[in-house]
Amino acid sequence: MQKTYIAHIREATGEIQTVKQHSENTAALCSAYGIPEMQGLLYAMGMAHDLGKYQSPFQRRILGADVTVEHSTCGAQAVQKAYPYPASLMMEYCIAGHHSGLPDGGFPNDTEDMRTLSGRMKRRFADYSAYQAELSLPSLDFGQWRQFVLRDCGLDVSRLIDQFAFLTRYAYSCLVDADSKDTADFCRERETPRVLHASFQNCLKKVDERLASFQCATALQRARASLQAQAFANAGKSGEIFLMNMPTGSGKTLTSVEIALERAIAGGKKRIIYVIPYNSIIDQTAEVFERLFGEDVEILRHQSSFSFEEYSDCEDYRYAAKCAAENWQAPLILTTAVQFFESVYSNKRGKLRKLHNMADSILIFDEAHLMPQNFLQPCLQSIAYITRYLHSEAMFLTATMPDFAKLLREYALPDSRIVHLIADTGAFPAFQKCRYRYLGEVESGHLLEMARESPSSLIIVNTRRAAKALYQACPGRKYHLSTYMTPIDRQRVLREIRKALTELEADFPTLQDVPEKRRIIILSTSLIEAGVDLDVFTVFRETAGLDSILQAGGRCNREGKRETAEALVFDLSDIGSGTAKDAKANLTKGMLEKYADISCPECIREYYDRLFFMNADAFQKHTIHAQCGDIRSIPFASYAQEFALIDSKTVSLVIPQDEKSEALIAALQAGQAVHTRQLQAYSATLYQRELDDLLRQGAASDYGSGVFCLTNPDYYDENLGVQFDARDYFL
Numbered sequence: 001m002q003k004t005y006i007a008h009i010r011e012a013t014g015e016i017q018t019v020k021q022h023s024e025n026t027a028a029l030c031s032a033y034g035i036p037e038m039q040g041l042l043y044a045m046g047m048a049h050d051l052g053k054y055q056s057p058f059q060r061r062i063l064g065a066d067v068t069v070e071h072s073t074c075g076a077q078a079v080q081k082a083y084p085y086p087a088s089l090m091m092e093y094c095i096a097g098h099h100s101g102l103p104d105g106g107f108p109n110d111t112e113d114m115r116t117l118s119g120r121m122k123r124r125f126a127d128y129s130a131y132q133a134e135l136s137l138p139s140l141d142f143g144q145w146r147q148f149v150l151r152d153c154g155l156d157v158s159r160l161i162d163q164f165a166f167l168t169r170y171a172y173s174c175l176v177d178a179d180s181k182d183t184a185d186f187c188r189e190r191e192t193p194r195v196l197h198a199s200f201q202n203c204l205k206k207v208d209e210r211l212a213s214f215q216c217a218t219a220l221q222r223a224r225a226s227l228q229a230q231a232f233a234n235a236g237k238s239g240e241i242f243l244m245n246m247p248t249g250s251g252k253t254l255t256s257v258e259i260a261l262e263r264a265i266a267g268g269k270k271r272i273i274y275v276i277p278y279n280s281i282i283d284q285t286a287e288v289f290e291r292l293f294g295e296d297v298e299i300l301r302h303q304s305s306f307s308f309e310e311y312s313d314c315e316d317y318r319y320a321a322k323c324a325a326e327n328w329q330a331p332l333i334l335t336t337a338v339q340f341f342e343s344v345y346s347n348k349r350g351k352l353r354k355l356h357n358m359a360d361s362i363l364i365f366d367e368a369h370l371m372p373q374n375f376l377q378p379c380l381q382s383i384a385y386i387t388r389y390l391h392s393e394a395m396f397l398t399a400t401m402p403d404f405a406k407l408l409r410e411y412a413l414p415d416s417r418i419v420h421l422i423a424d425t426g427a428f429p430a431f432q433k434c435r436y437r438y439l440g441e442v443e444s445g446h447l448l449e450m451a452r453e454s455p456s457s458l459i460i461v462n463t464r465r466a467a468k469a470l471y472q473a474c475p476g477r478k479y480h481l482s483t484y485m486t487p488i489d490r491q492r493v494l495r496e497i498r499k500a501l502t503e504l505e506a507d508f509p510t511l512q513d514v515p516e517k518r519r520i521i522i523l524s525t526s527l528i529e530a531g532v533d534l535d536v537f538t539v540f541r542e543t544a545g546l547d548s549i550l551q552a553g554g555r556c557n558r559e560g561k562r563e564t565a566e567a568l569v570f571d572l573s574d575i576g577s578g579t580a581k582d583a584k585a586n587l588t589k590g591m592l593e594k595y596a597d598i599s600c601p602e603c604i605r606e607y608y609d610r611l612f613f614m615n616a617d618a619f620q621k622h623t624i625h626a627q628c629g630d631i632r633s634i635p636f637a638s639y640a641q642e643f644a645l646i647d648s649k650t651v652s653l654v655i656p657q658d659e660k661s662e663a664l665i666a667a668l669q670a671g672q673a674v675h676t677r678q679l680q681a682y683s684a685t686l687y688q689r690e691l692d693d694l695l696r697q698g699a700a701s702d703y704g705s706g707v708f709c710l711t712n713p714d715y716y717d718e719n720l721g722v723q724f725d726a727r728d729y730f731l
């Protein structure tokens with residue numbers, strides 16, 4: 001009688017799934033997920049990934065024996081014998097890492113105790129040859145696969161390494177998602193979650209109606225309509241990457257969605273993925289989409305600060321959305337740049353599961369100029385690969401467009417098909433709502449005096465220390481914004497600011513002869529530039545990168561109601577801010593001296609040309625080919641650890657502010673599990689050294705949970721944020 005080899009046991013019923021059933025199901029799913037050129041290899045990987053479960057020690061373990069058994073490497077050894085190099089190598093990486101993550105390739109002299117692929121392939125295992133009686137690895141012709149992998153490489157070994165690494169991650173994504181889905185479908189005690197729905201046709205109709213409703217009476221409105229019409233006309237061209245350079249206030253979001261929906265419908269694309277640099281902008285974009293589309297689409301929001309529990313009371317939606325967030329099987333996704341790029345360059349199954357669902361998609365990168373410079377080449381390269389090899393299309397949106405066509409061709413694929421959606425920038429001057437002027441060095445007292453002369457002023461500085469000092473020194477009606485504050489308090493202050501500005505304009509429509517007691521000053525760090533819609537009379541911006549200066553200027557005379565308005569650029573002479581050595585700030589000063597209008601396309605192009613020339617070496621430092629010289633030694637695990645887009649020097653501190661936050665902190669103290677997303681609204685951002693200072697003062701603790709909380713309320717002020725010495729607060 002033939003033995004039954006078990007892959008999984010359903011805990012609730014004791015029902016078993018055999019290794020044969022699981023392997024065949026995984027192979028079919030893995031192949032179905034893949035692009036045609038990869039399907040044969042993917043099917044073979046699915047069949048081979050769990051061959052190690054045919055070991056008798058594994059069968060004893062799954063029945064309850066207390067033994068440790070490695071099974072993943074067995075399948076890697078089997079495909080090494082069954083298939084030719086380098087196809088076998090791609091499968092080895094994926095199969096060996098399908099639980100623990102893609103390993104470093106290592107080197108020929110690695111020993112079996114090492115975690116590298118080379119080391120693991122030398123290990124010996126219990127006999128698993130029983131698989132041959134139940135499963136057969138398919139015979140494959142790798143000619144098409146080989147041509148596909150070598151496409152665009154020529155004799156360039158560096159390019160081959162990068163492409164092989166990308167396609168290996170893609171193959172891994174297909175495998176682990178197929179493995180996870182089949183396992184979950186068998187073991188899940190509740191029904192398989194439904195797929196989030198969308199009608200792209202209905203969404204497109206609503207965008208059309210919204211755009212048609214806009215008036216076209218003023219010069220600004222006519223300029224906006226002209227730019228949008230130009231973008232729509234050029235969007236009909238064939239391309240892989242589309243560049244949309246449109247000024248602030250010209251309707252980039254609606255225009256991009258219209259184009260994305262049209263191209264998704266025409267090209268039969270599966271999903272639209274909207275990638276945004278900051279959580280705060282996602283909140284704003286999601287609100288726009290939800291109001292516009294209503295029930296015609298269920299949006300999947302995937303960001304660190306988003307909680308499905310707090311977003312919806314519908315258990316059916318929460319369950320479906322949580323499952324969709326694991327692999328991005330959803331029609332419309334809003335996510336951050338960090339989530340997106342780390343889902344391409346991770347080595348872990350939890351993150352890489354999403355990569356294969358970036359295929360056959362429309363990718364929209366909002367504020368594309370904010371892609372991290374230190375990782376610019378791998379970011380651009382991943383977009384070029386996804387559009388070229390996975391049959392997707394990408395769109396870059398920004399009001400300050402670098403020469404992405406040049407950068408893509410130099411650092412990604414030299415023949416990417418790039419379409420400029422805005423070729424004629426003649427309408428741009430209509431969106432110039434303020435004049436930029438450099439003040440030079442000013443003392444903080446004089447700066448505040450200048451601000452008091454304006455009915456409403458926004459002062460943006462580069463450090464939280466400077467913002468706090470100016471706020472404390474500022475008389476009159478004032479507001480402060482900083483990441484030392486929790487999101488709850490920042491949103492409260494923003495509501496107060498908007499209300500004050502609205503009342504000011506209602507009482508003084510011309511904004512003339514405003515009494516001093518009604519004048520408003522807002523002191524902020526650069527966080528206010530990230531998608532926060534305010535309209536003030538005068539903007540003061542400490543010297544920074546040109547994109548930051550122009551973003552700040554977008555908060556001045558935002559509606560274009562006044563003929564003259566100013567955004568004043570300055571350097572603080574008496575509060576240190578660290579800008580003197582900042583290359584971006586110094587470049588901006590040069591642009592202010594050279595150009596009468598620093599918002600013109602020529603100035604922006606020159607700024608980025610100079611900036612990128614200065615950082616050319618940094619762009620190439622973080623490519624994976626710089627870490628190895630052969631596809632057999634690709635350091636997947638090591639590279640993933642280095643690929644950090646978020647400043648790891650910053651940490652979160654939870655602030656008790658209401659009954660809910662106090663209950664969550666009490667749960668942490670009691671050793672109960674608390675999802676970190678529930679704490680995001682109550683978390684301030686600190687540098688590690690600042691948290692260490694609070695810990696030394698006994699003002700913070702993690703209660704052994706790893707989540708740090710403020711324990712002394714005297715160290716937090718709702719208008720200033722976290723204090724680092726309570727004595728300062730009482731003084």
